[in-house]
Amino acid sequence: MQQRARTPVQDWTTDWDHLDPQWIEDPYPIWADLRQKCPIAHTERFNGVYLPTRYADVRAVAYDTDHFSSRRTAIRETHHESGGGAPPITSDPPKHRLARMVLLPPFTPKAIAALEPKARRICNQLIDAFIDKGSFDGAVDYAQHIPVRVIAHLLGVPEDDGDLFRDWINAVLNEGITDYERMMRGLVEMTDYFRPLMEQRRKHPGDDLISYLVKQTYPDGSPFKDNHVLGSVRLMLIAGIDTTWSGIGSCVWHLATHADDRRRLVADPSLMPTAIEEFLRAYAPVTMAREVKQETEINGCRFKQGEMVLLSFPAANRDPEMFPDADKVIIDRKENRHAAFGLGIHRCIGSNLARMELTVAVEELLKRMPEFGIGGEVTWSEGTVRGPRKLPLKIG
Numbered sequence: 340m341q342q343r344a345r346t347p348v349q350d351w352t353t354d355w356d357h358l359d360p361q362w363i364e365d366p367y368p369i370w371a372d373l374r375q376k377c378p379i380a381h382t383e384r385f386n387g388v389y390l391p392t393r394y395a396d397v398r399a400v401a402y403d404t405d406h407f408s409s410r411r412t413a414i415r416e417t418h419h420e421s422g423g424g425a426p427p428i429t430s431d432p433p434k435h436r437l438a439r440m441v442l443l444p445p446f447t448p449k450a451i452a453a454l455e456p457k458a459r460r461i462c463n464q465l466i467d468a469f470i471d472k473g474s475f476d477g478a479v480d481y482a483q484h485i486p487v488r489v490i491a492h493l494l495g496v497p498e499d500d501g502d503l504f505r506d507w508i509n510a511v512l513n514e515g516i517t518d519y520e521r522m523m524r525g526l527v528e529m530t531d532y533f534r535p536l537m538e539q540r541r542k543h544p545g546d547d548l549i550s551y552l553v554k555q556t557y558p559d560g561s562p563f564k565d566n567h568v569l570g571s572v573r574l575m576l577i578a579g580i581d582t583t584w585s586g587i588g589s590c591v592w593h594l595a596t597h598a599d600d601r602r603r604l605v606a607d608p609s610l611m612p613t614a615i616e617e618f619l620r621a622y623a624p625v626t627m628a629r630e631v632k633q634e635t636e637i638n639g640c641r642f643k644q645g646e647m648v649l650l651s652f653p654a655a656n657r658d659p660e661m662f663p664d665a666d667k668v669i670i671d672r673k674e675n676r677h678a679a680f681g682l683g684i685h686r687c688i689g690s691n692l693a694r695m696e697l698t699v700a701v702e703e704l705l706k707r708m709p710e711f712g713i714g715g716e717v718t719w720s721e722g723t724v725r726g727p728r729k730l731p732l733k734i735g
């Protein structure tokens with residue numbers, strides 16, 4: 340990763356940095372400390388960013404679209420916009436509504452149930468490749484491939500193009516935080532890949548998501564602009580891959596490091612739905628950002644116009660005021676209104692798909708290898724999507 344040497348953080352309340360190795364390794368104690376000391380921290384890094392750590396404050400920002408804009412949804416070293424936008428995630432009201440409504444039908448529970456057999460086949464093909472080897476990497480050999488192949492199938496593009504997709508996601512979500520040129524190269528490559536496909540699907544529509552998007556119209560009857568379709572397709576890759584891959588990876592990591600929970604799930608698969616929700620809560624992968632559009636105050640903290648807010652749904656999910664024993668993973672937790680899929684108007688459109696993929700990935704793995712454990716050094720991603728990137732496991 341091409342990244343400038345970073346000054347280590349001395350004071351997390353006034354100088355926090357989500358790219359600091361301590362945060363990347365284990366952010367939970369940092370957030371717990373901030374929640375006690377000053378629930379809304381600030382940093383001058385990245386041109387000024389606020390960090391709410393309590394559920395109530397994260398929720399207040401997420402719901403307040405009058406003062407907080409989604410125009411910029413990532414914290415970057417530079418002040419550039421996110422490069423063409425990705426509606427609806429980068430849209431504010433009133434434009435947000437239409438961009439969102441159009442994406443809902445392909446992600447209904449019924450539409451997602453139809454994809455489940457495909458997802459099970461993908462998982463089993465991946466497991467076939469390593470089950471007899473005695474070891475595998477839960478992130479590299481398993482988690483990262485599942486969402487890429489499912490999304491490729493949805494978009495009607497070759498599943499083998501997964502490496503390309505991952506490279507673009509890395510450009511936008513990781514390296515792009517500190518390297519603007521790298522982010523733009525990724526965005527241009529994505530556009531060059533999808534534009535001809537959009538043309539082709541206009542002429543020869545199929546039953547894929549690109550064909551669905553190019554035939555959508557605005558209320559005045561005019562067709563969706565190319566940039567709108569491109570933005571939404573880009574969003575499918577950026578929102579649908581890294582997130583779910585990280586979510587699956589964290590489930591597998593937990594089961595590898597907590598034999599008691601793993602054995603309990605194997606013995607009683609009816610616990611699967613509450614276990615998946617609990618993994619989503621405890622290891623929520625996605626942190627977003629907002630730009631302060633207009634000065635305001637929340638919980639005694641003034642938010643200055645033009646600065647950013649890191650909207651940590653993962654920190655909200657560990658708030659003990661909202662979740663008793665918040666740092667404990669309780670796989671049969673009953674009350675679990677977690678914020679892993681966001682809060683407010685931008686709540687995740689792909690949550691049915693994500694839940695299905697997480698469930699299927701864990702179920703198929705446990706069916707075929709009920710016993711596995713950590714086999715080497717685990718590393719975690721940097722940036723705003725959190726999950727294991729190296730997860731060496733030994734089988735048996």
Ligand code: HEM
Pocket residue numbers: 401409412427428429439442490574575578579580582583586623624625626627628652678679680681682684685686687688689690692693
């Ligand atoms: C475990 C996996 C996932 C997690 C944790 C997750 C999390 C989130 C979160 C926190 C938001 C809110 C963003 C904000 O407030 O700015 C969001 C929005 C969104 N997600 Fe997901 N997501 C996941 C998977 C997916 C998948 C598989 C798709 C689709 C392929 C998807 C599509 C979207 C879209 C389109 C939005 C924007 C909705 C809007 O702006 O109205 N996500 N997601």
